[in-house]
Amino acid sequence: MQQHQPYRILVINPGSTSTKIGVFENELCIFEKSIRHDTQAIAQYNRVIDQYDFRKKVILEQLNYEGINISKLHAVCGRGGLLRPIEGGTYEVNQPMLQDLKMGYNGEHASNLGGIIAHEIANGLNIPAFIVDPVVVNELDEIAKFSGVPEIPRKSIFHALNQKAVARKAANDMNTTYENVNLIVTHMGGGITIGAHKNGKVIDVNNGLHGDGPFSPERAGTVPAGDLVSLCFSGQYYRDEIMKKLIGQGGLVAYLQTNDAVEVEKRIENGDEAAQQVYEAMAYQIAKEIGSMSTVLSGNIDAIVLTGGLAYGKKFIEMITKRVNWIADTLVYPGENELQALNEGTLRVLRNEEFPKTYPNDKEKERTIYGERI
Numbered sequence: 001m002q003q004h005q006p007y008r009i010l011v012i013n014p015g016s017t018s019t020k021i022g023v024f025e026n027e028l029c030i031f032e033k034s035i036r037h038d039t040q041a042i043a044q045y046n047r048v049i050d051q052y053d054f055r056k057k058v059i060l061e062q063l064n065y066e067g068i069n070i071s072k073l074h075a076v077c078g079r080g081g082l083l084r085p086i087e088g089g090t091y092e093v094n095q096p097m098l099q100d101l102k103m104g105y106n107g108e109h110a111s112n113l114g115g116i117i118a119h120e121i122a123n124g125l126n127i128p129a130f131i132v133d134p135v136v137v138n139e140l141d142e143i144a145k146f147s148g149v150p151e152i153p154r155k156s157i158f159h160a161l162n163q164k165a166v167a168r169k170a171a172n173d174m175n176t177t178y179e180n181v182n183l184i185v186t187h188m189g190g191g192i193t194i195g196a197h198k199n200g201k202v203i204d205v206n207n208g209l210h211g212d213g214p215f216s217p218e219r220a221g222t223v224p225a226g227d228l229v230s231l232c233f234s235g236q237y238y239r240d241e242i243m244k245k246l247i248g249q250g251g252l253v254a255y256l257q258t259n260d261a262v263e264v265e266k267r268i269e270n271g272d273e274a275a276q277q278v279y280e281a282m283a284y285q286i287a288k289e290i291g292s293m294s295t296v297l298s299g300n301i302d303a304i305v306l307t308g309g310l311a312y313g314k315k316f317i318e319m320i321t322k323r324v325n326w327i328a329d330t331l332v333y334p335g336e337n338e339l340q341a342l343n344e345g346t347l348r349v350l351r352n353e354e355f356p357k358t359y360p361n362d363k364e365k366e367r368t369i370y371g372e373r374i
């Protein structure tokens, strides 16, 4: 197989409130950009797939503006979306995956566009496209899957990529390994997920899309179930309208008409009491979920890790830590390591250090090393 030195990789991370892109040469990030999308820009699209042209255009325009020649790329990697539940790792984008991403097999989320856009750009350049640790990585303990309604098992839908990348970083900073620690990792972005990481596995986590947990900048989180059923059958709303109340138009957007925590913090500084109350309530619900995960780990917790865009907000972090600091020490890693994690997963495969996995997981299927069948 031909060896390339260095590898140049484009990574694409569509989130609910932003599109983040990066270009790497081996481990070195030579360009990185986070493009924010305000609530109105996203709200005009009914389905996530309808955002395809808009998000792809934004990415290509940005690369062009920066003078980045995409013909020099060796691979493109996108954040993986709502596929079937699979184990973690790097997957080559294939037709079954594209089909599931396009139909939103497990629901609608911006990350569905990661693999699709990566494939589209890579295909034109005749290079491979990958996804790494998609949001459906499933390591739940069997006991965590019970919901109380057998037809509705709990699902693992969370910020797997960043939670695992930041958990490894935290373990490293604690002079140990991910496999040796118990952590409660809290990712706070457009969605919020809180995972119990036990010796390198996420044994329980709230379904941060349309399941449970705290409300977030744009999601409702847990809502009273009976009242939700009544709303669904009130005859006042179509299904899509209810779904939008839960995802996209819930949380901060519903209470304060913005998904931007920076804007909320400004309002609070200017004495807006409603903003203060809602922000405090979001922190309260996060703390409550951290408390819940502390019981999952039977109180054996090495650290609570806070990460994601909201972790930049110092006051917000204080609102959470004052309620959870009795559980364990808190480590704060603002932002996310997702672009680096996508790049590292791609590099491992390009360098033949790891097999790319085939979607859907079928260990008996033919395995390939990039460019070579074995």
Ligand SMILES: Nc1ncnc2c1ncn2[C@@H]1O[C@H](COP(=O)(O)OP(=O)(O)O)[C@@H](O)[C@H]1O
Binding pocket: 015, 016, 017, 018, 019, 188, 189, 190, 191, 217, 259, 260, 261, 262, 263, 265, 308, 309, 310, 311, 312, 313, 314, 335, 336
């Ligand atoms: N400096 C900051 N202080 C407080 N909140 C911030 C800051 N920077 C970003 N945020 C907030 O973080 C949230 C987005 O987090 P992010 O992890 O980028 O989300 P996503 O990847 O889901 O789009 C937004 O509500 C944004 O306003």
Ligand SMILES: CCCC(=O)OP(=O)(O)O
Binding pocket: 014, 015, 016, 017, 109, 135, 157, 158, 159, 189, 190, 191, 192, 208, 209
């Ligand atoms: C679907 C879970 C991941 C998630 O919520 O991501 P964003 O915060 O980027 O929307």
